[in-house]
Amino acid sequence: MHAQPLARPVEPLGLAVGREAFREGMSRLGAAVTVVTTDGPAGRAGFTASAVCSVSDQPPSLLVCLNRSASVFDAFSQNGALCVNVLGPDHEALSRLFGGRTPMAERFEAADWTASVSGAPLLDGATASFDCRVVETSTFGSHDVLFCHVLAVRLGGEAAGLVYFDRRYHRV
Ligand SMILES: NC(=O)C1=CN([C@@H]2O[C@H](COP(=O)(O)OP(=O)(O)OC[C@H]3O[C@@H](n4cnc5c(N)ncnc54)[C@H](O)[C@@H]3O)[C@@H](O)[C@H]2O)C=CC1
């Protein structure tokens, strides 16, 4: 048997990777929808986030990617604490509210909240909530990546979720 040559002709892959092609591809990477909240000296704030990821279970940690141009950016970077609230199937309207361009008071009026250990608002009825302290921040492109130590986890009654895929919400 002869070994196959390693080099193969390069085939066209499709769209060149500009912003639009990147977003088109990313629209097919389904993700859980969360509302990330904070409270502290810089005030209460929250935004819808799909760029949330588990990092390590020792120490229990996760990351959140936050656009520096978001109105909530200063509150998050100054408070140093946040809560990741994983949304359930009935939270589509809440996700839209926290998804931008709505005054902060109006966003929070739409649901019930409990203060967590870190001070960040925990969403009552969330599928799961991760109360966190921000321990490290990296700046990359338009976003800051917030590395967080998880201080406490609260589980909701039912393991049901909301996924954002193909620019639409899907109940899981
Ligand atoms: N990671 C992020 O910052 C995300 C931001 N969004 C915001 O919601 C708007 C609507 O999103 P879609 O309906 O999904 O349509 P879209 O065509 O704007 O985005 C498609 C996908 O690209 C990614 N994406 C969008 N904007 C991004 C950004 N600034 N940085 C990194 N990744 C980004 C996300 O995975 C998104 O689901 C976006 O224009 C953006 O403002 C939505 C999802 C993730």
Ligand SMILES: Cc1cc2nc3c(=O)[nH]c(=O)nc-3n(C[C@H](O)[C@H](O)[C@H](O)COP(=O)(O)O)c2cc1C
């Ligand atoms: C489904 C969905 C997912 C989003 N995910 C993120 C995210 O992971 N990171 C981010 O910075 N913004 C994300 N956004 C956009 C923010 O929610 C939005 O910029 C934020 O609410 C601030 O908006 P504002 O500047 O009008 O207050 C997402 C929006 C939607 C609708």
